[in-house]
Amino acid sequence: MADLLRQCRLRAGNPSLRDIERLGEKRGQTLPRSTVAGVLGGRRAPRRELLLALLAAFGIPDGDWAAWTSAWERAVAGRPADADLVPVAEEGEPPDIWRFPADDPVVITCGRLPESMVNNLPSSDPRDPDYVDLLTYADPDALVHLFGHIRALNPDNDVKFATTGELQPADYASHLVVIGGSDFNVLTRDMFSALHLPVKMSPRIPEVDWLGLEVGNGEGAQRFSPVLGDDYGDHILHEDVILFFRGVNPADRRRTITICAGVYARGTLAAARCLTDPVLGPANQAYLRQKVGTNLHFGFVARAFIIDRMVATPDLTDPGHRLYEWMRPE
Numbered sequence: 001m002a003d004l005l006r007q008c009r010l011r012a013g014n015p016s017l018r019d020i021e022r023l024g025e026k027r028g029q030t031l032p033r034s035t036v037a038g039v040l041g042g043r044r045a046p047r048r049e050l051l052l053a054l055l056a057a058f059g060i061p062d063g064d065w066a067a068w069t070s071a072w073e074r075a076v077a078g079r080p081a082d083a084d085l086v087p088v089a090e091e092g093e094p095p096d097i098w099r100f101p102a103d104d105p106v107v108i109t110c111g112r113l114p115e116s117m118v119n120n121l122p123s124s125d126p127r128d129p130d131y132v133d134l135l136t137y138a139d140p141d142a143l144v145h146l147f148g149h150i151r152a153l154n155p156d157n158d159v160k161f162a163t164t165g166e167l168q169p170a171d172y173a174s175h176l177v178v179i180g181g182s183d184f185n186v187l188t189r190d191m192f193s194a195l196h197l198p199v200k201m202s203p204r205i206p207e208v209d210w211l212g213l214e215v216g217n218g219e220g221a222q223r224f225s226p227v228l229g230d231d232y233g234d235h236i237l238h239e240d241v242i243l244f245f246r247g248v249n250p251a252d253r254r255r256t257i258t259i260c261a262g263v264y265a266r267g268t269l270a271a272a273r274c275l276t277d278p279v280l281g282p283a284n285q286a287y288l289r290q291k292v293g294t295n296l297h298f299g300f301v302a303r304a305f306i307i308d309r310m311v312a313t314p315d316l317t318d319p320g321h322r323l324y325e326w327m328r329p330e
Contacts, residue, residue: 002042008058029053032156035102099153105174108161111138111184138184142272149276173252181261213241215324226263240267245299266311270304277313284316292327300325
């Protein structure tokens with residue numbers, strides 16, 4: 001198929017990858033250069049929509065498209081039904097969990113702080129000339145970190161962020177990355193139920209008798225709590241409990257959903273950094289690949305240590321950092 005597409009390109013005057021992209025734009029179709037290069041080079045299987053967009057760009061008559069789609073169906077036969085959910089790796093590299101299929105939309109979402117917490121923050125009033133919208137976000141550190149990382153790994157994807165209150169119906173059919181615990185992020189709370197996760201997270205607002213993550217059911221339930229201390233009169237967080245989950249998006253089974261959450265903001269940042277850290281990230285991803293294989297539904301609860309008020313990335317290869325892990329074949 002790649003050979004035939006290259007012949008069509010030559011017959012069309014051998015347009016450059018940039019010209020092919022522009023031809024698609026004129027027709028309202030997306031033909032990213034890197035994706036087209038992979039298809040023409042035989043390194044990437046085209047989606048049906050992308051194949052048809054290429055045929056149109058190369059001037060192939062509509063009457064010939066049925067034969068092409070029939071060939072496409074034969075070419076992709078035998079691929080797993082959820083193959084497009086598996087992260088795409090560069091040649092010679094292991095797959096990265098934060099790499100998504102080209103052209104798929106990615107939406108990163110977090111909650112907003114309640115007004116009672118925002119009112120006393122400088123520049124948090126929309127009427128203030130120095131108003132900063134990000135100051136009202138519940139987990140800006142984790143949001144900025146993940147947005148930059150995901151955007152860099154997926155240059156051909158539409159990657160955006162929004163608070164849960166700003167999400168549009170179409171956003172739920174994206175690869176959803178949900179940041180923050182169930183206290184400020186209603187989507188985290190809703191997904192615990194929708195995805196039947198064996199995890200519960202206690203909210204911080206309103207105040208409750210116990211804070212942390214509870215895993216398992218019935219008599220086998222375990223509770224893991226953050227560790228706080230009163231050091232020199234200050235309430236200091238020494239250890240948080242974090243949750244990382246990846247599964248099939250219940251709103252669109254072609255997409256994934258990922259949850260990065262801690263009981264506190266430091267823990268949420270640790271969950272976001274767990275698989276992106278330049279030192280521990282590769283080892284943590286290798287551990288997960290060995291543990292879960294190609295399963296698309298898995299998660300873990302881990303410790304996040306805070307050292308001099310800075311959060312350390314959990315090391316999943318250390319049994320002392322792992323608290324609970326599960327996997328469910330889809």
